Amino acid sequence: MSSFLRNLSPSHQVGLLFVMVFGLLIAASIAALVMSLRDDGDKEERTEDIRELSSLLNTSWIMCTVFWVGWALGDTVATLLFALVAFFALREFITLSPTRHGDHRSLLLAFFVVLPAQFWLVITERFDLVTVFIPVYVFLAIPVVSALANDPQRFLERNAKLQWGIMVCVYGMSHVPALLLLDFPDYSGKNAFLVFFLVFVVQTGMLVQHLAARRWPKPPTAPQVSQTFHWSSWLIGLAVGGFVGGLMSGLTPFKPAQAVAMALIACVAGSLGHLVMKALKRDRGITNWGNEGKSVTGASGLLDRVDALCFAAPVFFHSVRWYFDL
């Protein structure tokens, strides 16, 4: 079995992976459908669970399709797709941060200059610039444009919010396609596995953490921010994420121990980033960016789904590049 897999060409291996993932998704969707058809009284909590599950499944379908289209059409198209996701995520973020007239030019800069420039740097594989362009150069450029707008009211707060939005949505998201373009020795054509590895371990860690918090409810560590976050369920999620990462080491250029370490790094960054985003949402007085289509803003909640990835990707990318000296 394993020698059969090894003898397949890289693109066949990746194709097989997609067949498996879509097969799993189909099975899960059918299971969810059967569950929703089964009638066992009208328990409020149960229908809530099923709705949450089906929304999670919908996002998984969309994300997997995006990955698949990206892989099938090549790295450049994949990068452009991620740029589009970053655009929509930043749009949601900015919608819920109050801006003033004086921010208009800075916002234009963020959406129409910084975002395309960052993803162009990714496509052209200027990785040194990819990692410093936003934290160093944009960090200065945005407040300069704001200052020229001649509006000092809440200046620091407004600029900090904008810089934060760019860091999370553009900088974080751009590191996912950057993984596709990293040049590992003896690993060409298989970089899609690296993205899959990252997404899968982070999502597994988050899911296990969520389930563990449900199964063994404990008083939350930071109840003002998150009703479910607790160090013990967090550790369980982390352990499972790391373990799954170790199991998947065959797919990656890492040895098993390295894979576990990389998975742990990604899980820590992702789950804690998710917690930080929760605090941000609480500050804005909302429970999630989308609010199930009920909010006045009409946001669809894309940012809820990708925030963990946005925090995990840059850290993961940097660790991989630094450790393997690429």
Add this chain to the structure above:
Amino acid sequence: MLARLMGLFLLGLIRALTGAQARWQGCPPKAEQRIYFANHQSHADLILIWAALPSELRSITRPIAAKDYWTKTPFKQWITTAVFNAIYVDRAKTGDQDPLEPLIDALQNGDSVILFPEGTRGNQEEPQAFKSGLYNLATRFPQVVLVPAWINNVQRVMPKGEVVPVPILCSVTFGAPIALGEGEDRSGFLLRARHAVMSLRDT
């Protein structure tokens, strides 16, 4: 043909930038003769509410455009006539001509209209006092359904004096229809209408 393409292009652009989400809270989208009245904060209001309507209603609903602004250049004029099928209203009263006349014509033809009863764009949180046009139309056409609407966030997309829009999500909330009461006076009705629009802000 060109107008159709331009319409499609504008729709795509507006959806990408603002989402242009319609939230039908007080009434369903329905092909009956209606007067939609909304708050007015930006010239883009007209385009946003046009984009938020379903395409079946878009063809029978005519927005109102301020003549002095929207006929300034041939391009603006072409867009408002060919794409939006707008009705021009003269904001500067000239002589004894009734500024509502083009609106009355459209309503007599059976079209629905989109009205901004404040008259001019406001830049405050709350809409300004409504002008009497809405009341006059309501008395004249009692069979037409009056639907309040709240346009959210547009002033952030394109503040006064800027030309390039910023991507920020916007929505249009349509509320429950109101009707002119038996013997209701003008100021009472206008206050009630303004209140109906404002009450949609936080739902």
